[in-house]
Structures are given as structure tokens and as C-alpha cells.
Amino acid sequence: MDYENILSKKVQSLQFSGIRKFFDIATSYDDVISLSVGEPDFKTPWEIRKEAIRVLEKGKTTYTANSGLAALREAVSDYLNSTVGVRYDPLHEVIVTVGGSEAIDLAVRAVVDNGDEVLIPQPSFVCYSPIVSLASGTPVIIETKAEDNFKLTPEALKAHITPKTKALVLPYPNNPTGAVMRKDDLEKIARVLKGTDILVITDEIYSELTYGDAPHCSIASLDGMRERTILINGFSKAFSMTGWRLGIVAAPAPIISQMLKIHQYAIMCSPTVSQYAAVTALTSCKKDVEYMRNEYNMRRRLIVNGFNEMGLDCFEPQGAFYIFPSIKKTGLSSKEFCERLIEAHRVAVVPGDAFGDCGEGYIRVSYAYSLSHINTALERIKLFLKELGV
Amino acid sequence: MTKKEQLVELLRQDARLSNEKLAVMLGVTEAEVASMIDELEAAGMIIGYTAIINEEEFDKNSVSAFIEVRVSPEVKCGYDDVAAVIAQYKEVNSVYLMSGGYDLAVTIKGTNLRDIAFFVSDKLAPLSGVLSTTTHFILHRYKEKDKMFIKDSDERSLVSP
Numbered sequence: 114m115d116y117e118n119i120l121s122k123k124v125q126s127l128q129f130s131g132i133r134k135f136f137d138i139a140t141s142y143d144d145v146i147s148l149s150v151g152e153p154d155f156k157t158p159w160e161i162r163k164e165a166i167r168v169l170e171k172g173k174t175t176y177t178a179n180s181g182l183a184a185l186r187e188a189v190s191d192y193l194n195s196t197v198g199v200r201y202d203p204l205h206e207v208i209v210t211v212g213g214s215e216a217i218d219l220a221v222r223a224v225v226d227n228g229d230e231v232l233i234p235q236p237s238f239v240c241y242s243p244i245v246s247l248a249s250g251t252p253v254i255i256e257t258k259a260e261d262n263f264k265l266t267p268e269a270l271k272a273h274i275t276p277k278t279k280a281l282v283l284p285y286p287n288n289p290t291g292a293v294m295r296k297d298d299l300e301k302i303a304r305v306l307k308g309t310d311i312l313v314i315t316d317e318i319y320s321e322l323t324y325g326d327a328p329h330c331s332i333a334s335l336d337g338m339r340e341r342t343i344l345i346n347g348f349s350k351a352f353s354m355t356g357w358r359l360g361i362v363a364a365p366a367p368i369i370s371q372m373l374k375i376h377q378y379a380i381m382c383s384p385t386v387s388q389y390a391a392v393t394a395l396t397s398c399k400k401d402v403e404y405m406r407n408e409y410n411m412r413r414r415l416i417v418n419g420f421n422e423m424g425l426d427c428f429e430p431q432g433a434f435y436i437f438p439s440i441k442k443t444g445l446s447s448k449e450f451c452e453r454l455i456e457a458h459r460v461a462v463v464p465g466d467a468f469g470d471c472g473e474g475y476i477r478v479s480y481a482y483s484l485s486h487i488n489t490a491l492e493r494i495k496l497f498l499k500e501l502g503v
Numbered sequence: 504m505t506k507k508e509q510l511v512e513l514l515r516q517d518a519r520l521s522n523e524k525l526a527v528m529l530g531v532t533e534a535e536v537a538s539m540i541d542e543l544e545a546a547g548m549i550i551g552y553t554a555i556i557n558e559e560e561f562d563k564n565s566v567s568a569f570i571e572v573r574v575s576p577e578v579k580c581g582y583d584d585v586a587a588v589i590a591q592y593k594e595v596n597s598v599y600l601m602s603g604g605y606d607l608a609v610t611i612k613g614t615n616l617r618d619i620a621f622f623v624s625d626k627l628a629p630l631s632g633v634l635s636t637t638t639h640f641i642l643h644r645y646k647e648k649d650k651m652f653i654k655d656s657d658e659r660s661l662v663s664p
Binding site for chain 2: 130135136150152154239288407412415418484485488
């Protein structure tokens with residue numbers, strides 16, 4: 114069969130993510146020490162796992178309401194109110210999704226018509242642009258810069274707004290750079306958007322992993338922004354629940370009701386066992402989250418210091434569990450650097466350009482690993498740089 | 504958590520971390536780490552640093568036991584005197600005063616079964632104040648001092664988004 118002719122041109126034109134390509138290279142070697150995963154190394158807290166076992170034993174295996182278990186939506190509403198200070202009606206303003214990824218897809222599909230433009234700051238997670246393309250929208254990339262600590266600036270935002278702009282994706286705390294947008298940074302963005310019809314899709318999946326004195330701030334909490342914001346979060350990173358596939362989206366009722374139609378036809382409802390377990394996560398695992406954040410924070414300091422000592426400039430990330438050091442002084446491209454590092458010393462890190470062209474010259478290094486693992490990898494990278502004569 | 508509590512937590516995980524690394528992780532200076540450790544040691548809050556040995560691997564013949572000891576307390580010093588005598592034997596790893604059905608819990612390591620039998624019959628049981636002993640042999644170790652003996656593999660894929 115002539116598949117090329119038969120299959121969707123739109124889908125065929127999509128590229129596999131650069132991460133996926135690098136995965137294929139990394140798995141071709143043995144004994145690789147990896148610093149390239151995007152998921153926590155902690156097991157899901159036992160209380161959560163125990164609750165899942167309990168509901169399985171009780172046979173709670175039916176569908177739930179499309180938007181999710183009522184108890185979970187209520188817990189989500191309370192959680193958002195207490196963490197970011199925004200109240201959402203659990204009945205009409207919350208959907209429990211299959212991971213943050215589905216929430217992003219729903220948001221984009223509910224907002225975008227043919228040719229509408231969606232602003233996407235990069236470097237950022239790999240899914241935004243393909244999802245916009247699949248929805249027949251046009252992704253418009255805004256490059257963020259190391260000298261701005263990879264934050265989105267109001268100037269860059271303004272420069273990319275056109276009459277066709279429908280939405281802005283706000284991916285902070287950021288994967289891969291670890292950048293965060295603090296309250297004053299968000300206020301500048303809010304000032305540009307207020308008075309327009311541009312919606313904000315704020316992907317706050319790493320919100321619990323914010324370091325420093327001020328806690329995470331959501332743009333939805335700023336004056337006049339709730340009505341124009343689709344807030345996305347989830348359980349994967351905060352509660353170490355990646356495999357449970359559970360995300361949340363909260364937004365004003367008119368937006369949620371459109372998103373719910375897509376969710377209802379494409380997904381029906383999120384996994385039931387995961388949803389019950391997630392109630393436990395939100396109601397009784399605050400200490401676990403705090404413990405994990407504290408552990409990540411200490412590793413973050415260790416690894417940033419390690420790279421700066423090696424002479425690879427690394428701005429201090431304030432969120433997530435990645436650092437994004439510059440490798441420009443090695444004279445290698447991101448891809449060359451990563452391929453040679455894995456070939457010579459069996460350490461896997463992800464080339465920065467996997468997260469957008471402007472990630473060229475950087476590498477993403479994850480610190481979701483034990484201290485001893487991080488220390489061993491740092492020693493090997495140090496050796497590699499020495500061999501390169503850096 | 505205070506910096507001091509965080510420091511203790513890190514040392515609990517790995518007491519071999521250098522002051523330099525500890526300082527970086529805690530966001531304080533090396534001198535501050537050194538002085539916090541000095542204080543903890545001086546105050547008797549840190550009483551030593553030791554390796555956790557997997558005895559089953561290190562010396563396959565070694566035997567460990569957990570002994571329940573019932574004691575008749577002395578009028579003046581309660582259980583402390585008997586406990587101190589038991590604790591001074593170098594084959595004894597730990598001594599605790601317990602609530603419940605017996606008084607002292609003693610763990611002991613010997614090079615073989617006879618060692619332990621000898622310790623109980625010739626050293627422990629005849630001690631004045633010791634009323635009775637019950638010896639339980641340790642068959643297998645799963646976790647000690649927060650460290651798992653069970654190997655936990657990293658099931659995450661090598662590279663992920």
C-alpha cells in the first residue's frame with residue numbers, strides 16, 4: 114500500500130521529538146549513566162499506592178463522570194485555592210485529564226481555529242508546537258534568552274502579537290531551562306494581555322518544584338487574569354506519579370464546557386484507580402511533596418555548582434529538576450557534544466535543540482537522580498571536558 | 504527545616520559527603536558546615552560516623568542475634584548498671600531499654616553460632632540482675648539505618664521528555 118499517499122499529510126509532516134531520536138542513540142550503548150530523564154526518581158508515596166490497592170480490592174473499576182470523580186475535583190479546587198489562591202468551581206470549572214499533556218491538547222483544540230496563532234516561548238517542552246499544528250493552528254515561537262534567565266519578557270511578547278494571535282502558552286517552571294516566572298515577571302505579561310482577547314494556557318506542572326523564598330505564583334491569580342487563563346497542572350511531578358497519567362485543568366466555565374466535549378469523545382474519563390489515589394495525594398501527602406522538593410533543591414545546588422566549577426556557564430534554575438548549561442565554549446554543537454559524551458564516557462544528557470532551535474548551544478541535564486549517581490556523572494563529564502581541552 | 508536539620512538529614516544519608524559538597528547543597532559556607540558539625544558533635548547529638556556493612560556479603564559465616572533480656576532493676580540506678588555492663592562487650596552492637604514484655608533488647612554479632620551461644624550462657628545469663636533471656640537469630644536483613652539491602656532498580660527509560 115502507498116501509505117505515504119494514504120496517511121494524513123498533516124501528521125506525516127510532524128517530526129519525532131529530538132528527545133526520542135536521542136533516546137535511540139543512548140540505548141545503543143551499555144553501562145550508560147543517564148542524566149536525561151524527565152521524571153522523578155522517587156517512588157509514588159506509599160499512602161497513594163496503598164489507596165490504589167484499596168480501591169482495586171473494593172472493585173472500584175467503573176468509569177467516573179467525564180470531568181472526573183466529584184471528590185477529586187473538590188480536592189483539586191481546594192488545592193488550587195490553597196496553593197495559588199484561585200478558586201475554581203469543582204462542578205463547572207475543573208476537568209481531570211490523562212496527564213498534563215491531554216490538558217494541553219484539550220486547551221489548544223478548544224481555542225484554535227484554522228490559521229490561528231499560538232505563541233510558544235522556547236526552549237520548552239516538545240509537545241506544544243505539534244499540538245497546535247494538529248489543531249490547524251500556527252505555532253509562533255518566541256525565543257527566550259539566557260541573559261533574561263530564559264524568562265518571557267513583555268517586549269518579546271508584544272513583538273509577536275498579531276491580529277491572529279489566539280493564545281499564549283506559558284510553560285513555567287520551565288522544562289528544560291528550569292526558569293520560573295516570579296510574580297513581578299508575570300505582572301508585566303499580564304499588563305500586555307489585559308484588554309486583549311488573547312488567552313493564556315499556563316502549564317504549571319512543575320509548580321511544586323519551585324525553589325527560593327517565594328512560592329510558585331500563577332498568572333491566574335493576578336488581577337483580571339482568571340477570566341483569560343486556562344490553568345494546567347498535574348500529579349506526575351509533584352507527587353511522583355508519572356505512570357498514573359493524571360493531570361488537571363481549571364478555567365472559567367465557558368472554556369471548560371467546550372474542552373469537556375473533546376475530553377468526553379476522545380477519552381471518556383481518566384483512569385478511575387488513579388483518580389481515587391490522587392484524592393489521597395492532594396489531601397494527605399503535603400509532607401512527601403515538601404521532602405522531595407527539599408531533596409531536589411540540595412541536588413540542584415550541587416549540580417549547578419559542579420557545572421560552574423567545570424567552566425560550563427549555568428544560570429541558576431529556580432524550578433523543575435533540570436539545569437541548562439551552555440556548552441558553547443566547547444565549540445561543539447549540542448548534538449555533537451551529547452553524542453561524543455555518551456560515546457566517550459557513557460553519560461547521557463539531552464541536546465538543548467530538542468526543545469527548540471534556540472536551545473542550540475545548551476544541554477539539558479536532569480537532577481532527578483540520587484546524589485551518588487549525580488556525583489559519578491559529574492566526574493565523568495569533568496573528564497570529558499578535560500579531554501576536549503576546555 | 505533549619506540548615507542544621509538539613510545537614511543532619513544529609514549526613515544520615517551519606518556521612519562521607521565532604522564539607523565542601525555539604526556547603527554547596529545547603530547554600531552555606533564550608534566554615535559554617537564545619538562549625539555546625541562541631542556543635543553537633545560537642546553537644547553529643549552526633550556521636551560517631553560508621554559504615555553500614557552488609558554482613559551477609561562481607562562475612563558469610565557471621566551470625567547475628569536479637570536477645571530479649573528480663574532484668575530486675577537495682578534500687579538506686581534502675582536498669583542503667585546492667586545495661587552498661589552488657590553494652591561494654593564488644594560483640595554487642597546495640598542495647599535498648601524497652602517497654603512491654605521484657606526490659607532490654609540486645610543485638611549481637613558473632614563469627615558463628617557457638618559464639619552467640621557462649622555469650623548468652625557464659626556472659627549474659629549469669630550477670631547479676633538478669634532474670635531470663637530469649638535469643639532470636641537474624642535470618643536475613645532487609646533494611647538497616649535507612650538503607651535498603653534489597654536492590655531497587657531504576658525502571659525509568661534512559662531518556663524521557
